[in-house]
Amino acid sequence: MATGDIRRNAAAVREQMRQAAKQRARLIHFPEGHLSGYAxxxxxDWSLVDWDAARQELEQIAALAAALRLWVIxxxxxxxxxPHRPHNSLYVISDQGRLVDRYDKRFCSNTEVTRFYTPGVRPVTVDVDGFRFGLIICVEINFPxxxxxYEQLGVDCLLISAYPVDEIFHVKARAHAAINNYWISxxxxxxxxxxxxxxxIGPNGARLxxxxxxxDLVVADLDRGDPQxxxxxxxxxxxxxxxxHGDIYRARQVHDPRSADPTIF
Structure with a gap:
């Protein structure tokens, strides 16, 4: 449950981290704006956010990640x-308790980019236990x-943190998984x-x-050997x-008047 109370949010994050670690999870993934609250x-108003509290809680979460040997997104x-507005971000905290990268939402909604957030500029990938993960946030689902x-960057699983407003969001996520043939969390x-x-969601678009x-938590495996x-x-x-890449098509193109003329039956 997302709230406007950073301390309360952080306590819930740590509790879910402990639950995940007990189930031998290696990576835990949270929704959009889960620590600070979502704009x-x-x-x-960002002036009402206790940024010192956010930093303190992030340090505690990172320390717990190291203790649990758990990656945290x-x-x-x-x-x-x-006077620059914040980024809408995903922190990548390693199982060593280090902040190793940060994804900043690149395609913000009109309200977000005009009132609340500064857009980011780059994709982010992270490798964990032989799998490559990519990161995307909410409304970016509308930008194929x-x-x-991320498919061309070799991602095995795309992590989408969201605060969706309609049911079609899940249909889009399943379609992207099936089209690009990677898992989506x-x-x-x-x-x-x-x-x-x-x-x-599986690389075939199925709900796994x-x-x-x-x-408030589900633990699942990425199994490359699953026959399905x-x-x-x-x-x-x-x-x-x-x-x-196109070579397979270019090599088979022909020069034929019946191909070149689109006005004949």
């Missing part, structure tokens, strides 16, 4: 030097080229669970694991890369 929902507003970009707050289920209605994912991972994804 337009929990935050109306945590979303929060990231303050910039005044970002998903193609979709993390949303309890406030939006009636619209979009949080959980793991959803957080139960009364729960053979076509998506071992056939479709490499073929689409070959097709995108």
């Amino acid at each position: 337009k929902e929990q935050v109306d 945590l979303s929060s507003a990231h303050p910039l030097t005044p 080229h970002l998903f193609s970009e 979709l993390s949303v707050p309890a406030q939006t669970a009636h619209l979009v289920p949080a959980g793991l 694991a959803d957080i139960p209605p009364a729960g 994912l053979h076509v998506a991972l071992n056939l479709a994804r490499p073929w689409r890369a070959t097709a995108r």
